[in-house]
Amino acid sequence: MRLEDLPGRPCSVAAALNLIGEKWSLLAVREIAFGNKRFDAIARNTGAPRDRLAARLRALEAAGVITRRRYSEHPPRYEYELTEAGRELRGVLTALRAWGDKWAIDAPPPTAFEHGCGHDLDPVMTCRHCGEEIDPDDLRVRVTATGWTRQGPLPRADPAR
Amino acid sequence: MRLEDLPGRPCSVAAALNLIGEKWSLLAVREIAFGNKRFDAIARNTGAPRDRLAARLRALEAAGVITRRRYSEHPPRYEYELTEAGRELRGVLTALRAWGDKWAIDAPPPTAFEHGCGHDLDPVMTCRHCGEEIDPDDLRVRVTATGWTRQGPLPRADPAR
């Protein structure tokens, strides 16, 4: 993706959404990550219309997020797998799931994961360098294409309101 | 959001995407997180069509992600701010940006952040309990609504391919 081809601020978030931001794309990735490799299972578990799903799977393949492998000739049958890029998308899914658990549903989380350490997964974003939990209020913009964002600290939560 | 109202697997990821998965929504949140509170700035920096942006901002407000505050009567003028839910979305943006930096663009990251510890931000998702980096291959599905996913380990990366 060429950043210049995106409207607005040159930004990896926009570039990422260009690849995986269409409706059903991330849910398809979720299903494949769950081990559901086949078209029918992905369609059933996401609820996506079959024609839209077919289009999304092609786009995800073109984006390098999944591969399509024929496991039968006559009739041709395919299964989908995550590429390295697709596998790394699971982190995005984890962040989204954590947010959704907290803010998008009123019931307890419908899906939980057990981490290798034996406890239920409770993900935290940390700084690889210092190991501390990342407080987004504690970040400064360091580099951007000129003209798009002034350098300096990001706005903080305003405790007055 | 009632999970029963979603098509497919009951899932917080789907519920989250229902709130913030439409086109331009996350980019609008990104801009507000950057401190751009006004309609025109958000429109300019995202590249979103103004009518779409107006619709998205209303939807984000209804979803509880942003607030709309009048800063002028006559003419009525508004500015947008993140709610607590919106501020916690910054973690999703961080995950998405990290993925996009690596997989969605060919150039070096257009935006970097400096963490409080003095180094460039390099986010890692860790387990709150044991502090270890989360390897998505090291997760087992612990609970889901019955019928949707067998319990047990998730498929691993297949080293044979």
Next chain:
DNA sequence: TACATCGGTTGCGAAATCAAACTAACTCGG
């Protein structure tokens, strides 16, 4: 023979999206 499975494609109407123009109420400079 009849039906089910699988991985789609096709056709079609409904809905969402887009760029551009327009509105309305102000402010500022001269």
Next chain:
DNA sequence: CCGAGTTAGTTTGATTTCGCAACCGATGTA
């Protein structure tokens, strides 16, 4: 006072995408 600019949208009309249902062909199963 005049004209230009700012701000936050709304309107318009064309384009694109979406969602649904039906269909298809090759095979396997009862």
